[in-house]
Amino acid sequence: MPRIFSGIQPSGELHIGNYLGAVKNWVQIQSLHESFFCIVDLHAITVPYEPAVLRERTQAMALTLFAAGLDPARTSVFVQSAVREHTELQWIFNSVTPLGELERQTQFKEKAARQEQVMAGILNYPVLQAADILLYRADVVPVGEDQVQHLELSRVVARNWNARFGANFFPEPKPLLTPTRRIMGLDGQAKMSKSLGNTIGLMETPEQTWAKLRPAVTDPARVKKTDPGNPDVCNIFQLHKAFSPEATVAEVDRQCRSAGWGCIDCKKVLHANMTAELAPIQARAQEMSAKPEGLRDALGDGAAKARTAAAETMRQVRDAMGFA
Ligand code: TRP
Numbered sequence: 629m630p631r632i633f634s635g636i637q638p639s640g641e642l643h644i645g646n647y648l649g650a651v652k653n654w655v656q657i658q659s660l661h662e663s664f665f666c667i668v669d670l671h672a673i674t675v676p677y678e679p680a681v682l683r684e685r686t687q688a689m690a691l692t693l694f695a696a697g698l699d700p701a702r703t704s705v706f707v708q709s710a711v712r713e714h715t716e717l718q719w720i721f722n723s724v725t726p727l728g729e730l731e732r733q734t735q736f737k738e739k740a741a742r743q744e745q746v747m748a749g750i751l752n753y754p755v756l757q758a759a760d761i762l763l764y765r766a767d768v769v770p771v772g773e774d775q776v777q778h779l780e781l782s783r784v785v786a787r788n789w790n791a792r793f794g795a796n797f798f799p800e801p802k803p804l805l806t807p808t809r810r811i812m813g814l815d816g817q818a819k820m821s822k823s824l825g826n827t828i829g830l831m832e833t834p835e836q837t838w839a840k841l842r843p844a845v846t847d848p849a850r851v852k853k854t855d856p857g858n859p860d861v862c863n864i865f866q867l868h869k870a871f872s873p874e875a876t877v878a879e880v881d882r883q884c885r886s887a888g889w890g891c892i893d894c895k896k897v898l899h900a901n902m903t904a905e906l907a908p909i910q911a912r913a914q915e916m917s918a919k920p921e922g923l924r925d926a927l928g929d930g931a932a933k934a935r936t937a938a939a940e941t942m943r944q945v946r947d948a949m950g951f952a
């Protein structure tokens with residue numbers, strides 16, 4: 629059975645863009661493969677941060693992942709820093725990673741430009757990511773567009789290590805691009821992102837969600853309710869595609885083009901479908917926060933399974949490389 633691995637930063641509260649772009653897809657594919665999903669707290673320290681906040685966000689992310697439907701009986705969900713082999717393999721991979729490949733990474737250049745003093749961690753970030761994936765000898769990595777270059781680097785690392793120490797030991801991991809295209813924010817202007825304030829949080833109440841949906845940008849050419857609209861340029865239509873059944877999506881298309889429904893009518897239908905999907909997730913999150921030991925145990929089980937797989941890879945790596 630092919631293995632899948634993916635990672636997510638513990639970045640505070642998840643919004644529907646993160647959910648649709650990654651987590652929902654993970655839930656759908658978790659039982660098709662042997663899967664490992666990792667909360668990458670070691671990656672999170674490459675930018676300035678507060679230890680207490682990191683710890684809190686890691687726990688919150690774990691709770692959200694289980695609430696969204698990752699099933700600890702079928703998959704390993706764990707925290708990266710709980711499995712020491714990630715950092716061991718990262719050091720080893722530094723010795724087969726060309727510096728030029730790291731300096732060329734778009735995300736490195738962008739992050740470096742934003743920092744006053746550039747720490748080596750942001751340069752080596754993709755080496756740790758390669759270690760995450762290859763530690764489990766994963767074949768498939770579900771990610772968004774923005775991670776394709778990092779994945780390419782993982783392939784270089786695998787190829788170089790294999791060429792030097794053991795042909796075909798590490799598979800070259802392939803990205804599995806999330807079917808949902810990137811989700812735009814409620815302003816319809818830019819990708820949904822917490823820093824832009826154009827998000828809907830996964831844990832927001834129906835009232836809060838409606839307060840944000842109601843004024844959200846639609847087809848700008850549709851000024852009056854009697855103007856026919858173009859769903860292809862409407863962000864609300866994109867959200868319908870993510871949350872509404874196919875028949876409803878077709879109906880929205882018709883009613884928009886014929887000016888049968890106004891934008892508020894259309895948003896009400898979206899709101900109902902969004903609420904129907906989020907309500908059970910929120911209910912599970914509520915339940916789980918009432919018993920923290922359940923979360924601790926689930927993460928513990930995930931880490932134990934991850935450690936078993938990681939230890940086996942490292943035994944072979946250490947042997948091939950001449951360590952005592
Ligand atoms: N860099 C990824 C992101 O920012 C997170 C990540 C870390 C990851 N390690 C990974 C993703 C391994 C996939 C596989 O989204």
